Amino acid sequence: MAKPTAILAELKRKKKPGAEEYYRVRVGLATCGISAGADKIREEFDRLVKESGLKNVEVIPTGCVGRCDLEPMAEVTRGADTPVLYVHLTPEKVARIVREHLIEGKPVEEFF
Amino acid sequence: MVEEIKRKIVVCSGTACTDPGGKRLEPMLSKILQARGLEDQVEIEEAVGYGLCKNCPMIVVEPDEVFYGKLDEAKLQKIIDEHIIGGKPVEDLRVKGSVDTSSIRMLGSADFFGKQLRITLRNCGIIDPESFDDYLQMRGYEALAKVIESMTPEQVIEEIERSGLRGRGGGGYPTGLKWRQTAAVCSYPARECPTEPPEQRYVICNADEGDPGAFMDRSAIEGDPFCLIEAMTIGGYAIGANRGYIYVRAEYPLAIKRLEYAIAGARQRGLLGENIFGSGFSFDIEIRLGAGAFVCGEETALIASMEGRRGMPRPRPPYPAQAGFYDCPTLINNVETWANIPAIILNGWEWFSNLGTEKSKGTKVFALAGKIKNTGLVEVPMGTTLREIIYDIGGGIRHDKQFKAVQTGGPSGGCIPEQFLDTPVDYESLMRAGSMMGSGGMIVMDEDTCMVDVAKFFLTFTQGESCGKCTPCREGTKRLLEILTRITEGNGVVEDLEKLEKLSNHVKRASLCGLGQSAPNSILSTLQNFRDEYIAHIEAKHCPAGVCSALLDYVIDPDKCVGCTLCKKVCPVDAITGEPKNVHTIDPSVCIKCGECKKKCPVKAIYLD
Numbered sequence: 046m047a048k049p050t051a052i053l054a055e056l057k058r059k060k061k062p063g064a065e066e067y068y069r070v071r072v073g074l075a076t077c078g079i080s081a082g083a084d085k086i087r088e089e090f091d092r093l094v095k096e097s098g099l100k101n102v103e104v105i106p107t108g109c110v111g112r113c114d115l116e117p118m119a120e121v122t123r124g125a126d127t128p129v130l131y132v133h134l135t136p137e138k139v140a141r142i143v144r145e146h147l148i149e150g151k152p153v154e155e156f157f
Numbered sequence: 158m159v160e161e162i163k164r165k166i167v168v169c170s171g172t173a174c175t176d177p178g179g180k181r182l183e184p185m186l187s188k189i190l191q192a193r194g195l196e197d198q199v200e201i202e203e204a205v206g207y208g209l210c211k212n213c214p215m216i217v218v219e220p221d222e223v224f225y226g227k228l229d230e231a232k233l234q235k236i237i238d239e240h241i242i243g244g245k246p247v248e249d250l251r252v253k254g255s256v257d258t259s260s261i262r263m264l265g266s267a268d269f270f271g272k273q274l275r276i277t278l279r280n281c282g283i284i285d286p287e288s289f290d291d292y293l294q295m296r297g298y299e300a301l302a303k304v305i306e307s308m309t310p311e312q313v314i315e316e317i318e319r320s321g322l323r324g325r326g327g328g329g330y331p332t333g334l335k336w337r338q339t340a341a342v343c344s345y346p347a348r349e350c351p352t353e354p355p356e357q358r359y360v361i362c363n364a365d366e367g368d369p370g371a372f373m374d375r376s377a378i379e380g381d382p383f384c385l386i387e388a389m390t391i392g393g394y395a396i397g398a399n400r401g402y403i404y405v406r407a408e409y410p411l412a413i414k415r416l417e418y419a420i421a422g423a424r425q426r427g428l429l430g431e432n433i434f435g436s437g438f439s440f441d442i443e444i445r446l447g448a449g450a451f452v453c454g455e456e457t458a459l460i461a462s463m464e465g466r467r468g469m470p471r472p473r474p475p476y477p478a479q480a481g482f483y484d485c486p487t488l489i490n491n492v493e494t495w496a497n498i499p500a501i502i503l504n505g506w507e508w509f510s511n512l513g514t515e516k517s518k519g520t521k522v523f524a525l526a527g528k529i530k531n532t533g534l535v536e537v538p539m540g541t542t543l544r545e546i547i548y549d550i551g552g553g554i555r556h557d558k559q560f561k562a563v564q565t566g567g568p569s570g571g572c573i574p575e576q577f578l579d580t581p582v583d584y585e586s587l588m589r590a591g592s593m594m595g596s597g598g599m600i601v602m603d604e605d606t607c608m609v610d611v612a613k614f615f616l617t618f619t620q621g622e623s624c625g626k627c628t629p630c631r632e633g634t635k636r637l638l639e640i641l642t643r644i645t646e647g648n649g650v651v652e653d654l655e656k657l658e659k660l661s662n663h664v665k666r667a668s669l670c671g672l673g674q675s676a677p678n679s680i681l682s683t684l685q686n687f688r689d690e691y692i693a694h695i696e697a698k699h700c701p702a703g704v705c706s707a708l709l710d711y712v713i714d715p716d717k718c719v720g721c722t723l724c725k726k727v728c729p730v731d732a733i734t735g736e737p738k739n740v741h742t743i744d745p746s747v748c749i750k751c752g753e754c755k756k757k758c759p760v761k762a763i764y765l766d
């Protein structure tokens with residue numbers, strides 16, 4: 046009979062790792078984020094990513110990192126790049142992040 | 158020459174560090190160590206993520222506790238040559254304040270994360286709480302696999318005991334001891350065990366979280382529901398239970414949804430339910446919704462409510478460990494207590510017992526709220542001072558006002574004044590400062606906060622939430638609230654202070670459960686530290702902070718008033734006199750303090766004094 050650790054290793058293998066050049070947009074979607082409007086922000090990311098036909102972007106929900114006063118926020122990561130955290134997001138900011146960061150590859154310094 | 162000290166390199170295995178894009182450090186490290194013939198002298202260990210993922214990939218060199226981040230092979234070589242062999246930390250690779258400021262510039266202060274140590278919140282804001290696979294990638298279920306594969310229940314209990322973990326639900330009871338007591342042969346009261354099958358045991362997670370202003374447990378579940386399910390399964394294995402319940406308030410719909418997802422995901426993968434990991438051990442979890450009464454967070458009331466009875470505490474003993482849910486031995490722990498379990502199993506009790514202070518091990522999560530710049534959730538090692546939490550992590554007082562007090566422990570706790578700001582947070586020190594750890598609420602107050610009003614706020618809460626079972630609590634809190642109200646309305650007399658103190662002590666001594674026993678704490682601690690504010694309310698009929706509206710008069714600033722007559726028109730009791738284009742005045746003996754004039758004034762000439 047298989048050992049628990051072996052079974053677990055098998056379960057882990059089932060998920061294929063995402064490609065390294067993928068952008069991951071993690072939107073803080075705990076109650077604090079949602080009450081600040083994070084669900085709209087996620088929809089906006091989803092919509093724009095789809096509209097722009099971006100195939101290398103994953104929009105993922107995540108929990109609260111602890112700074113509830115800065116919600117809604119999203120973290121953009123790619124491979125070993127320095128993660129960029131955008132805070133106090135609005136649909137306008139999202140549009141610029143998608144255009145400049147996700148499409149053109151330049152983090153929107155202005156929002157730092 | 159390797160120094161005398163035997164060093165250990167701990168490799169972070171947080172998300173970013175193990176992200177597909179991240180480079181794996183361990184193989185590199187082993188290679189470098191081997192090349193220098195040090196493989197037997199330096200231990201490499203993998204730790205649950207440090208949550209400082211802006212620096213990944215990273216390592217920690219122990220026992221010096223030096224954090225190095227953003228590593229690659231060349232940097233690792235340098236660290237091994239200079240630090241491990243040479244004994245001198247490599248300053249320019251060190252993570253300053255444990256955090257790289259470049260990616261968190263917008264978080265205000267690097268110290269927000271720098272002084273934190275995230276164990277229970279390690280996955281929050283990092284994994285997708287709706288992806289079971291994400292959790293598995295974060296060493297999820299490795300603790301359960303380890304426990305089932307290589308530990309006996311007794312060994313698990315021993316591991317938790319030695320770690321020194323104490324309950325995070327407020328009481329601080331040693332968790333390992335509670336596990337041992339629940340696992341002990343069912344003996345209370347001396348009778349034949351009536352349950353079917355005999356020796357039935359239960360595991361409960363207390364996620365009721367009723368303190369006003371507290372949201373630690375909610376955030377923890379919403380950010381990582383999986384960890385709780387894994388931890389409870391470990392608990393079930395350790396004490397010999399096959400059923401677990403999560404008691405969570407119905408007001409937390411998102412937390413409930415994510416828990417349901419985590420439970421379903423675990424069942425589907427054979428990690429919950431019958432025959433877990435094919436080992437023969439079975440354990441399943443059900444969610445029970447609480448209706449939101451504060452007293453239902455008390456363990457015996459919680460159990461009563463789960464059994465379908467009215468949520469009222471009962472005398473202990475018997476403790477739930479002896480006779481709990483349907484009179485069976487029941488292990489009840491708080492969300493945060495549970496969240497520590499997998500990390501302790503994976504990293505070992507020594508690791509955990511090295512964190513924190515002598516009697517309070519590990520970390521504590523606080524919900525920072527009130528007049529503080531950075532509000533939110535923080536997790537710090539026990540022993541961090543209140544000052545560090547408020548000023549370094551919390552960024553100080555909003556609008557740079559003067560700090561007045563910090564309230565910890567929720568409605569059961571007290572207000573800690575400036576002179577105790579260097580108190581380290583641990584169970585005993587907070588008690589000595591006149592408050593308590595509680596479940597982790599931390600409300601910061603500035604010069605504009607009236608301490609009598611604060612006491613009144615908490616009393617209003619506890620008085621409303623008293624279940625009414627015992628007279629001292631039911632009637633006592635009511636009388637205390639009446640006195641406080643009287644004082645804030647300017648009708649207090651000096652004898653009231655003595656009455657407050659006396660009655661408070663009676664309520665504390667004669668109440669059955671923690672609610673009544675601690676309800677007067679907010680009064681006693683403010684009376685002790687801010688007595689002059691009470692006296693100002695009583696003798697001078699003055700509220701120094703300008704909060705208690707009954708003690709304030711509306712006044713028109715003659716320099717600002719333009720004589721527009723708007724205030725005069727809106728006043729419902731004709732307290733305002735004045736001719737058009739001339740300065741108006743308010744007659745305080747007529748004024749009913751409705752505040753309408755202040756709202757109406759176009760030049761903001763009306764203020765409270």
Ligand SMILES: Cc1cc2nc3c(=O)[nH]c(=O)nc-3n(C[C@H](O)[C@H](O)[C@H](O)COP(=O)(O)O)c2cc1C
Nearest residue numbers: 324325326363366367454455456490491494671672
């Ligand atoms: C009035 C009252 C409210 C309580 N509310 C909670 C609560 O919301 N969450 C919690 O975990 N413990 C609460 N407790 C403490 C529990 O009774 C119990 O001690 C705790 O769940 C034990 O878990 P621990 O050992 O992990 O801390 C409350 C106690 C009292 C007296």
Ligand code: SF4
Nearest residue numbers: 624626627630670673
């Ligand atoms: S102390 Fe208060 S809340 Fe607790 S049992 Fe008595 S009446 Fe109920």
